[in-house]
Amino acid sequence: MTATWVQVLASYLHLLAVAVYVGGSVAMEFVLGPAQRFVPPAQAQVLAQKSADRFLVLVWSSLALLPVSGMLLFFSLSDQNLVSSGDIFTTGSGRTLLAMMVLWAVLVVNGSVITFVYRPRLAAKASGRGGGARVGEQVEAMQVAARRVSWLTRADLVIALVVVLLGASLAYGNGIL
């Protein structure tokens, strides 16, 4: 495999990972989300839960693919001197690359919080044990979790858009930081 083919593969996989994350988030937020208002609340809840379960698989796949394809692209373009010479802190492209990695880590942390903290709370069924007050508390906890997931999802979309801006500045220039 020549370097060009590695670059083609890495570029394509990188674009696909970005497409799945950004395009999927946009579709979830602006297409499926608003459409849920047109079905009964119980059905909308099932829809939200099932769609989130499936979308999270895509999100984690793209978050895993981004650094792999990014590193392939980075090394196939022979930019590794950026790291080895310590230029990552002193040059615009180095700082831009570092910012991309930090923001990717933020996306991973947010994704973990949604997947392992809030999703189980939303998936839990309200139990009748402890009486009406206990059920009320559970419902309130689920509503809080739903609001936080919604807030985090929007924040993730904004962060992903910033990451793409940083990536574009590297692809078409020398970074913007």
Next chain:
Amino acid sequence: MHTALGYVFTIEWAVYVGGALFMELVWRPLQRYVPPGQTGVLCNVMGRRYRWLAIASLVAIAATCVAWQATGGPGRLSVARWLALGAAWVVLASLVTVMGLLVHPRSHARIEPGEDRAELKRRRMRSIRVMDVLLRIELGVALVGALVAAWPHGSGPGASL
């Protein structure tokens, strides 16, 4: 200027391809959990919203490519890549137009005078099957278009991320 053009180009391809993948990998399997009547309502609402998203993306992709060439951006596209990207764009624009103006409205058609319910249901099912095929063709063409866009060659829009 060229960073901004490259950014818009990348985002719009991502929204288009990602939206098509979302419909195929999330929305299509999800329909098993929704009663048929509600699937129809959701398809109608989502189809209309997705159509505007797709049109906006296609317009922005064309505009950024033309602006890149017109402003003499570095690594201008080769003729072969122009043709390949242009062909993918024309196919996608045609598919969005056909689905938006013909097939999607037919899949939500109302009963016509003298038509019985069975005939209406057959007509709707035919449109839904055509829509399914067109959506998969659209996804395939979008994925090929993304490959052309991602092909590293110079540093024109879509040269790489």
